[in-house]
Amino acid sequence: MAATANSHSIFTHIERLSYLTSFLPDSITVAKEDSMINRVFTTIPVPSVPNGDHWPVFNQCMDILFGEDRRNTDGNLLFIQRGQYGMDLVVDYIRSTVKFHKIPFDIADIKVKRLVDELEKLTKNSEVHEPASRIIAEKRRPSVGIEVEDEDYSPPKQH
Numbered sequence: 001m002a003a004t005a006n007s008h009s010i011f012t013h014i015e016r017l018s019y020l021t022s023f024l025p026d027s028i029t030v031a032k033e034d035s036m037i038n039r040v041f042t043t044i045p046v047p048s049v050p051n052g053d054h055w056p057v058f059n060q061c062m063d064i065l066f067g068e069d070r071r072n073t074d075g076n077l078l079f080i081q082r083g084q085y086g087m088d089l090v091v092d093y094i095r096s097t098v099k100f101h102k103i104p105f106d107i108a109d110i111k112v113k114r115l116v117d118e119l120e121k122l123t124k125n126s127e128v129h130e131p132a133s134r135i136i137a138e139k140r141r142p143s144v145g146i147e148v149e150d151e152d153y154s155p156p157k158q159h
Helices: 003-023 034-043 055-066 088-101 105-125 134-137
Strands: none
Touching: 003 088, 034 055, 034 088, 055 088, 055 105, 088 105, 088 134
16 A cells, blocks of 8 residues: 555554664563464464455454553553564564555554554653664765765754
């Protein structure tokens, strides 16, 4: 599905989710291969038709794992876990679903935003810095024909 102005939000939220996942505190358990997240993604059949309607499967997976009724007594989502069988797997699943399958971005974005909000709450006391990709991009801005060997050098602003 081609990206449109309406789909920009979901892509931004997916990247934010991916970024926050790397800052989950140690108090969040590491998911094992038998985690609920991994079981959901390996047992619910995915339509084999490329670019087919993947929404029912995506919606089912997200609701099983992260529906509003999936909160503990403290109000936190139950299945937030670190590692390859945890939120890393969730991010990979969401990315591939959005990239290769037909889903309504506006509705899917609500589900992704719920996860972003949850991870922001869980990481608020962690040292969450700007993504390295943004810092690198800032340093790679084209210079005015001057080659710079020092990575930290930034040319003066042009008026």
